[in-house]
Structure formats: structure tokens, C-alpha cells
Amino acid sequence: MSNSKVFANQLINWYEHHKRDLPWRNTTDPYKIWLSEIVLQQTRVAQGLPYYEAFVNQYPTVFDLAEASETEVLRLWQGLGYYSRARNLHACAQTVVKDYNGKFPENFEGLLKLKGIGRYTAAAIASFAFEQPNAVVDGNVYRVLSRIFGMENDISSTNGPKIFESKANELLDPARPSSFNQAIMEFGAIQCSPKSPSCVLCPFSSTCFAYNHNCIDVLPVKTKKVKVSKRYFTYVVFRAGDLFCLKERGKKDVWQGLYDFHLLEAKEIQDIENVISLLNELGLRNCELGTLSKIYEHVLTHQRIFANFVEVKLPHDQMEQLLKITDQLSLYSIEQIRELPKPVLISKYLEDHIF
Known part of the structure; x- marks a missing residue:
């Protein structure tokens, strides 16, 4: 044999x-x-x-x-x-x-x-x-x-x-x-x-x-190591009453086809002043700005993402203005959000603060 x-x-x-x-x-x-x-x-x-x-x-x-x-x-x-x-x-x-x-x-x-x-x-x-x-x-x-x-x-x-x-x-x-x-x-x-x-x-x-x-x-021998890059996200959670703004992510980045909030990405975690600058750029001055959340960390194969969130409450007229300026965003109720496919990072925030 x-x-x-x-x-x-x-x-x-x-x-x-x-x-x-x-x-x-x-x-x-x-x-x-x-x-x-x-x-x-x-x-x-x-x-x-x-x-x-x-x-x-x-x-x-x-x-x-x-x-x-x-x-x-x-x-x-x-x-x-x-x-x-x-x-x-x-x-x-x-x-x-x-x-x-x-x-x-x-x-x-x-x-x-x-x-x-x-x-x-x-x-x-x-x-x-x-x-x-x-x-x-x-x-x-x-x-x-x-x-x-x-x-x-x-x-x-x-x-x-x-x-x-x-x-x-x-x-x-x-x-x-x-x-x-x-x-x-x-x-x-x-x-x-x-x-x-x-x-x-x-x-x-x-x-x-x-x-x-x-x-x-x-053994086994593996000489090439995966290079992991760090990314820093600040999510701006726009809401009007019980409706929240989310968008579908595009095709050329992580989480294609999943839904998240309005995103500010930079070389470091953003502070509240950066969020205020964004609101001013969008002409959103009559709003209620919350505090920044804790930092959520999510590890992917090639990326380590650090993210925090801040909630911005808008009156309905300001929300209509925002939706006209940023056509990628749409309004969703809490029930609708539960049914949307979302990154784990977004789900964790929702469980901690919204649901």
C-alpha cells in the first residue's frame, strides 16, 4: 500500500x-x-x-x-x-x-x-x-x-x-x-x-x-503580513422627531450597500467644533446639538476603524433644507431602521442610544 x-x-x-x-x-x-x-x-x-x-x-x-x-x-x-x-x-x-x-x-x-x-x-x-x-x-x-x-x-x-x-x-x-x-x-x-x-x-x-x-x-511559513490602516469616523446623526437621516454606502469603500449616518472622516477623531463647522456650512443654525459619544472601535481585515457619534436634532423645516442639500440622505423611522442592513458599528450605537 x-x-x-x-x-x-x-x-x-x-x-x-x-x-x-x-x-x-x-x-x-x-x-x-x-x-x-x-x-x-x-x-x-x-x-x-x-x-x-x-x-x-x-x-x-x-x-x-x-x-x-x-x-x-x-x-x-x-x-x-x-x-x-x-x-x-x-x-x-x-x-x-x-x-x-x-x-x-x-x-x-x-x-x-x-x-x-x-x-x-x-x-x-x-x-x-x-x-x-x-x-x-x-x-x-x-x-x-x-x-x-x-x-x-x-x-x-x-x-x-x-x-x-x-x-x-x-x-x-x-x-x-x-x-x-x-x-x-x-x-x-x-x-x-x-x-x-x-x-x-x-x-x-x-x-x-x-x-x-x-x-x-x-509552520506553515507565511512571511507577508497584512497591513492594517487606521481610519477615524465621526457620524452626525441628524433627526427630526422620531425620524433619522441615513444613507446607503457607495461601491468603492467598506460596507457597500449597507446604511449609515452622515459621515465626517479625517486623520483623527473629530471634536465638537468640527461638527459645528459642518452645521454652519450646511446653514443649519437652528438645531439642538448633543454631546459626542464614546469612541467605538471596529476591526476589519485591513482596517481598524475608530468612530464616535453626535446627535443633531433639527426642526422639520431645517430637515427639509438638509435633504435638499444632501440628496444621498433619506429619512427613516426607528421601525424602518431596524430592517435596514447596517454595519455592526452602527448597530452598536443604535442599541446604546436609539433603540
């Missing part, structure tokens, strides 16, 4: 005894598998599971999802982050319905043509739904292969992912691609974890390169 076959057998045997019971593992429906994979991108299972269940309940078929509006999809996605995933999810569903009669392509190459589906997701759907022999490669797989086989290729380099994908396909059991792929990802998630892996209980400890060379913490 080849070394690859031995490895696959050991891995799948471990999986059968230790796998978690997750709903997307109990189906071969490509729609539900695709949905789970998109939800779980850069998301922990515990966080993603309720979102997966909510989408399956709200949109049980790809036809249901395709018929929804983007706003409705973003609203259901709210709080999960990486909102481009939700927009791509919706666009992909519409393509599958329009161009494929609601049936996902059954092979890796066909799946790659769909919006929001990369090599990992295509391999996952192809193997889990259609038992196609395509190996998945995600963060868990990088970790397992680099540690067990001593692969020191930089996963942030151009060629690194290709080398790992080739190794994973070499090890893949073509008779059981779904089981192998589920097994290696699960092994990386709960056994060969990023920190404090259970090496003593590992079935591969006797042959594991990293364990036997005391280099668990340095």
Missing part, C-alpha cells in the same frame, strides 16, 4: 471517530454545500452556523435566494462581516438560476466560472456534492500538510499555494474525495489546531516532521 493511501486511510479513520455533527455534512445538495462554504469563509463554525441555518430557512432553494433583493440578503447577513461575500452569493444564485436552470455545474472547472467561487470553494462543492476528485486547500490544510510533511513553502508566495494544492491532490483518495477533504479540514480545525495542537493524541505524531523537529509554531 502506498504512503499516500496509508495517510488517507489513517486520516479518514480519525475523522469517522471525531467528526462534528454539522448540517452541511448530512447533505449532497450543492446549493446547501455552496451556501455553507461561503458563510464559513474566514468565519468560525460556531459563528457561521446560525447564519447558515437562517439562510436555509429563509431561502430553502437557489431559486428563492435569486428572487430576493440584495438589501434583503445583506440584512440577513448583517453581523457576519465581509459583505462582498453576501453580494457575490446573491449574484451567483441569480447566475445559476438564469444560466444553469438552477443547477450548479458538477465539475471543478464549471464551478470556477461562478462569481465568488475560487479554487477552494470549487473543490469543496465538486467533492462534497458530486464526489469529484479535487482536493481542497484552506488554512487548515496548509497547517496539516506543512507540519506533518515538513513543507516549508511560503503560503503567502505566488507558488506556495500551488505546491500545497499539488501535494493535497497527490494524497487525495480518489475513491473517497468527499471523506478525505472533510477529514483533513476537520483534523486541522480540532486536532492540528493553530495553537496548542493535541500532538500527544495525534495519530501521525511518530512521523510528523514538526512534532519531531520541535517546529510546530513556525
Whole structure:
């Protein structure tokens, strides 16, 4: 028996005894598998599971999802982050319905043509739904292969992912691609974890390169670090009675398609004098200005956002003037705001001060 076959057998045997019971593992429906994979991108299972269940309940078929509006999809996605995933999810569903009669392509190459589906997701759907022999490669797989086989290729380099994908396909059991792929990802998630892996209980400890060379913490190799920029937001919350001004965010920044308040962005947090200057520029002098809120912090992959808020109460004639000057703003009641898709940062403020 080849070394690859031995490895696959050991891995799948471990999986059968230790796998978690997750709903997307109990189906071969490509729609539900695709949905789970998109939800779980850069998301922990515990966080993603309720979102997966909510989408399956709200949109049980790809036809249901395709018929929804983007706003409705973003609203259901709210709080999960990486909102481009939700927009791509919706666009992909519409393509599958329009161009494929609601049936996902059954092979890796066909799946790659769909919006929001990369090599990992295509391999996952192809193997889990259609038992196609395509190996998945995600963060868990990088970790397992680099540690067990001593692969020191930089996963942030151009060629690194290709080398790992080739190794994973070499090890893949073509008779059981779904089981192998589920097994290696699960092994990386709960056994060969990023920190404090259970090496003593590992079935591969006797042959594991990293364990036997005391280099668990340095594999996989990743030299490029994500640069995180800081941004400073001051939100001006215009209101007239129980109506509030919000706007839909544009396409060339974070939170595209979500709703927030009038924004002042600068190189540092703004003080109340900056807000007064804005009100003067807009000709809004007959208003009631509140105090600045605490600073809310929100961390994204490439950005760290610091934001504070100030409420400005306007009489109705001044509100009409504001809406004529700033055509992006619209009035919403509290009930309407609850239904709008919003960044977590905005939701936290609303919960603290409005709702």
C-alpha cells in the first residue's frame, strides 16, 4: 500500500471517530454545500452556523435566494462581516438560476466560472456534492500538510499555494474525495489546531516532521503580513422627531450597500467644533446639538476603524433644507431602521442610544 493511501486511510479513520455533527455534512445538495462554504469563509463554525441555518430557512432553494433583493440578503447577513461575500452569493444564485436552470455545474472547472467561487470553494462543492476528485486547500490544510510533511513553502508566495494544492491532490483518495477533504479540514480545525495542537493524541505524531523537529509554531511559513490602516469616523446623526437621516454606502469603500449616518472622516477623531463647522456650512443654525459619544472601535481585515457619534436634532423645516442639500440622505423611522442592513458599528450605537 502506498504512503499516500496509508495517510488517507489513517486520516479518514480519525475523522469517522471525531467528526462534528454539522448540517452541511448530512447533505449532497450543492446549493446547501455552496451556501455553507461561503458563510464559513474566514468565519468560525460556531459563528457561521446560525447564519447558515437562517439562510436555509429563509431561502430553502437557489431559486428563492435569486428572487430576493440584495438589501434583503445583506440584512440577513448583517453581523457576519465581509459583505462582498453576501453580494457575490446573491449574484451567483441569480447566475445559476438564469444560466444553469438552477443547477450548479458538477465539475471543478464549471464551478470556477461562478462569481465568488475560487479554487477552494470549487473543490469543496465538486467533492462534497458530486464526489469529484479535487482536493481542497484552506488554512487548515496548509497547517496539516506543512507540519506533518515538513513543507516549508511560503503560503503567502505566488507558488506556495500551488505546491500545497499539488501535494493535497497527490494524497487525495480518489475513491473517497468527499471523506478525505472533510477529514483533513476537520483534523486541522480540532486536532492540528493553530495553537496548542493535541500532538500527544495525534495519530501521525511518530512521523510528523514538526512534532519531531520541535517546529510546530513556525509552520506553515507565511512571511507577508497584512497591513492594517487606521481610519477615524465621526457620524452626525441628524433627526427630526422620531425620524433619522441615513444613507446607503457607495461601491468603492467598506460596507457597500449597507446604511449609515452622515459621515465626517479625517486623520483623527473629530471634536465638537468640527461638527459645528459642518452645521454652519450646511446653514443649519437652528438645531439642538448633543454631546459626542464614546469612541467605538471596529476591526476589519485591513482596517481598524475608530468612530464616535453626535446627535443633531433639527426642526422639520431645517430637515427639509438638509435633504435638499444632501440628496444621498433619506429619512427613516426607528421601525424602518431596524430592517435596514447596517454595519455592526452602527448597530452598536443604535442599541446604546436609539433603540
